[in-house]
Amino acid sequence: MNTSSHSLRLMPAGIDTYSHPVVYMHADCHVCQAEGFRALTRVRIDCGRKWVIATLNVVTGGCWLPPDAAALSDAAWQALQPGPGALGRLSHPEPPAAASFIRAKVYGERLAQAQFNTIIGDALARRLSDLDLAAFVTACSGDRLDFEETIALTRAMQAAGKSLNWGKDLVLDKHCVGGLPGNRTTPIVVAVVAAAGHIIPKTSSRAITSPAGTADVMEVMAPVELDLTAMRRVVETQGGCVVWGGGLRLSPADDALIRIERPLDFDSDGLIAASVLSKKAAAGADRVIIDIPVGTTAKVRSSAAAAALSARLNAVAAAVGLELKIHISDGSRPVGRGIGPALEAADVLKVLRRDPDAPADLRERALTLAGLLLELGGAAGTGPETAAQLLDSGAAEQRFMAICEAQGGFREPETAAHRTQVTAADSGTVTAIDNRLIARIAKLAGAPQRARAGVLLLARPGDRVQRGGPLFEIHSETPGELAYAQDYAARQPGPFSITELS
Structure with missing residues (x-):
């Protein structure tokens, strides 16, 4: 030829x-x-x-x-x-070996460890098209992965990348399954736990279906795209980090799957468990706390769904050698005031700086998780008190700033140039905020791709509002996105439920 x-x-x-x-x-x-x-x-x-x-x-x-x-x-x-x-x-390339295995899974067959290994290997070698990967993600959604398959997928994802060894007897980590706008506890938890003298090498993802992921928020304040050498240097000097995991090749297949899951806009228990725990194991963690917010408009909508996800996470964690603690939290409403990378970063800094205007709910949730993680690390029964002392004394803020400097330098969050307020159509008491609708408005405003875009909550459940009074403020970096988000908000029954209570 x-x-x-x-x-x-x-x-x-x-x-x-x-x-x-x-x-x-x-x-x-x-x-x-x-x-x-x-x-x-x-x-x-x-x-x-x-x-x-x-x-x-x-x-x-x-x-x-x-x-x-x-x-x-x-x-x-x-x-x-x-x-x-x-x-x-x-x-013409050779047909990928994984194609027949994906087809088998689509038709309801169970896959074994070797078959998951082949699928993940072909995905990372880019032998699979986005259509192939979309078929695989769809075939694994819902309850289509049993526990053994979830364990096999987790192992395949971890084995396909690098795994870290910190040379320590105890490495802590945390994760939230998401679905709760503004729930940006991770930077605070890392600062508290590192200030307590523990190792917590936190690798985080960018947003999949939300207006901001932890990496998006942290990137507002410090660089997050570190290589392994730089990440190790930060952790060895400061005890912790908050970096984007996508460039580290720790369970790199997860990023390939997330790229497909993001436009499809769905998750499943099996994929969540494999995604989270393959990365935790690859990052060298020994003990992990996972926060599962539960609410009718959160990602996990019921106690039964939380129990099912917890059982799967516990089974996978035991199989891959992780000690796991599940924390079920209130997912009925957004956390903090900001929704979007820069607005959430501002909330994080207010908590760390003990600002009188700091959102109390974000502080409380972060201290709860930090306390539980400290107890996993050996502070039997004293975790919450120790966490509060480290935050109130300024030690957590000092450690967070040191982490930011070690990652490349701290930056103050900036505000968007274009804003508009959305007001109440009726007088009454705010009884609920729809997580999904308020997150949708923030995304239409430009978040997370535009870091300063999002939504600032001006009223919270339990607040009394008057007709024409402010409920929330839309922040955008362009007039067009502002108008788009504002128009969407005007066409909805409303993310705020307002009731005239007797």
Whole structure:
């Protein structure tokens, strides 16, 4: 076969395809015609010693892409890193071994450890398309993973990446399953536990379906994209860190699955357990506390659902060697006042700085979790008191600032340029706030992609409000996003329930 007849000049498309490698070829391209490539065909591209499998998008008509070139998306370009004028050889890839296993799972078959290993391996090698991964995520959703399969998936995800060893007898960690806007306890918990002298190397994710993830909030105040060497230096000097886990290759398959779960906008118990615990085990944790907020508009909606998730988490933790404590908390309402990265960061700093205006509910939740984690670390019966002392004395604030400096330098949160208030349609008492609706408004305002966007709560359940009085404030970085979020809020029955109580 003439290799040159299947080669094209490579050029950058300058298109962000959300970490998914895409190749663009003209419909008149001789390689397209010779190989029978069609739109969405999986194409292997070899360039020197590097290769990538990309999804084909076909360009038609006269345009920017000549027939003798192939344009690569940002992800494909970064994978190959071709030099100036480089040629890429394009061919059909071998069918991924995982495809038949995913098909079997779709049709309800149970998968074994080796099959999960193959699926995760093919996902990380980018042999699987987004359609393949979407089918896998869907087939694992609901109750379609049993406990043994969840354990197998967790082990496969951990084994596919690096695992840390801190050389310590005790490493603590925490996680919240999410679904509760503003519940940004992690930076406070890390500061308290590290100030107590424990090791807590916290790796966090960016938002999946929420207006902010812990990594998004922390990034407002300090760099979070650290490599393993930098992360280890921070933990060894300060006892703790709050970094983005996506660049550390600790359970890297989790990030590949999250990339699919985010646009699908759903989670499941099996995927939650595998995601959380594969990362905790890979990060070198020994004892972990997991917060499960329960509420009708939270991610976990009932006590029965919390019990089912807890049972699965406990079974997986025991199998992978983690000591786990589950904390069931109130998920009926948002926590704090800010919803969105910068607004939540401002709440965190108010608590750490003992500001008189600090949200009491965020402080209480953070101290509860920190106290429970300290007790896991050996402070039998004195965890909550120790946590409160470390916060009230300023030791936690001092340690948090030191962690930020060690991660690359502290920054004060900034505020959005565009704001508008949403007011009460009736007088009465606020009886509830819908977590999902208020989170949706914050996301439409631009969060988390725009760090200063979100929602600032001006009233809380139990507050008495007058008709025309402020309920919440929408923050946006652009007028268009502000108008979009405001219009959505105006069309809803309202995220606030207001009742005239007798």
